[in-house]
Amino acid sequence: MNNPKILTIQDISCYGQCSITVALPILSAFGYETAILPSAILSTHTAGFKDFTVHDLSDEIPKIVNHWEKEKIRFDVLYSAYLGEVRHIDLVLEIKKTLLNGLFLVDPVMGDNGKLYPAFDQSYVEAMKRLVSQADIIIPNLTEACFLADVPYQEEYDEAYILVLLKRLKELGAKQVIITGVHYHKDTLGIASLLEDGYHYYEHKRISKSYHGTGDIYTSAFLGEYLKHQDIQKAIELAASFVVASIENTLGDETHNYGVKFEPLLSQYAGGK
Ligand code: PXL
Secondary structure (H helix, E strand, C coil), rough: CCCCCEEEEEEEEEEEECHHHHHHHHHCCCCCCEEEEEEEEECCCCCCCCCCCEEEEHHHHHHHHHHHHHCCCCCCEEECCCCCCCCHHHHHHHHCCCCCCCEEEECCCCCEECCCCCCCHHHHHHHHHHHCCCCCCEEEEEHHHHHHHHHCCCCCCCHHHHHHHHHHHHHHCCEEEEEECCCCCCCEEEEEEEEEEHHHEEEEECCCCCCCHHHHHHHHHHHHHHHHHHHHHHHHHHHHHHHHHHHHHHCCCCCCCCCCCHHHHHHHHHCCC
């Protein structure tokens, strides 16, 4: 795709290195024009801070979309991630119909480590199933895959368990499914996918410390790489290397426990289109 115009819909967490503050710099480093539609403004992300503030933007979104429609603005890529409320999911589905002519990428951000994030409940999971059913590519982590597939989350599992998840997510309607944070061995981590040409597993180094926001970095880097190379398997691998490098760049700084320091790596990593 030449000069794709991207729209990303997700929250603005003002502090904490996630969502739009991650997606924009990464996609910009690839050289892509990226418009934003914030679902809500939060003081921080919800996973590691107490008493965060939330200002919902659901009422503003239809006004913005109406204006864009009048201006005949259209997008080649729609990338949705952390939204916040069921209403946002319906708005994204509407925007897909009216403003998108191209790729729909959904990162169904809802939880981690077997649990939903504080803002979410089962009604959000059910709505998210409707969103992923419309997607060309979805990138859940293992927790999100389990909630979407109605499969109990397990710490220990084998390839057969992951294959069930992948197949169920494809049955929901997603065309290609990529699950992050899958491990078959204790010292490695990897990405399992069910793509147009079947099942793949890409294994990489496991770093024992985990940080917030790495899923957002992964999906944003994946999108950048996918648009650049038009090769989904290559994008899966290159995005994983970027996340590993970003985590390694953060290890050792004990004061930094809310996100990862990916920014210093950006100029070398993406290197324009
Ligand atoms: O990194 C995903 C994310 C995005 N936005 C908000 C979050 C989280 C994860 O916790 O809380 C508000």
